[in-house]
Amino acid sequence: MSIIMFASDKGGVGKTTTALNLAVYLSGKGKKVVLVKTDKNEDLTRWKQRRADNGLSDIPLVEAYGDIRDELTRLAGIADHVIVDCAGYDNQEYRYGLLAAEIFVTPVKPSSRLETDTLENISATVRRAEEGNPDIRSYALFTRVKHNRMQAKITLGKHLTEAKGVISPLKNFISELDVFEDCVNEGAGVHDAERASSLTKAKAQIELMTRELGLLA
Template sequence: MGRALLVASDKGGVGKSTTATNLASYLVNNSRTVIILKTDKNNDILSWNEKRKQNGLLPVPVYEEYGDVSEVIKRLKKICEVLIIDCPGHDSKEFRSALTVADILLTLVKPSSDFEAETLTHV
């Protein structure tokens, strides 16, 4: 059974889809079987996958599901090594249900002020 990696944040524009696709590319290039579960209604993941095809790269299987995604996650984990779940950038049913079954949560933040950015340099 594979591992489910949830890429999520309650804030939009922090790079969730970019991180999800970069992780998928890295894992596929290292001979891992990967599936992306798209739970965000934007088309970033689909556009990225189309560009992969246009450039002669193998597409990564992408499934779309909305609402309570916990059962879909359990099912998809059985057919891949890594399931990457891309959630919308706000509190949602998709985010909350994925949290209940994900093995790993990768949450991204974007500093909202110079003070926070400066603090990060000292961490």
């Protein structure tokens, strides 16, 4: 079992899209997955309804607010993977969740200074959480990477690897591909789709990220 939390101090960084695609992929591999919604907006609820409307397999969705530690622990006892999607700002669900999660992922677009500037504060928050949850593994995931902005990814990755006290970057990354948005719009993940532009690339990136996180053997 594992509790994987996606959070950031900023909205629009790709948390929900990545979390949903991870959930779809793991579910398709026969794993029992539960999504946890800690944001009061209705994005995940609407995604789940569109999924049902399109006849796609169900992925359970649970809402949890405030001190979510007990609920995450409970869900981890009945599921292989609990995937937590937090709101795009510093909040109590995010901070309590860090005390229960096994893996923390903060997505960031490496070419966006508005996003990379958040990493210092996020790292400090995670380091404080490690005092109560020393086994948590935390990572920055580069998302929405454009092929003509690869140097920004390389530069930020080198900085995070060499700097002290900041979150480590995953080696694998997620490109800016329309297929991710197109699938989420239909209540799907890329692993639900059969044909689309850049579909093979999108699937491979989700699979490589999943394996780097150690969620599949």
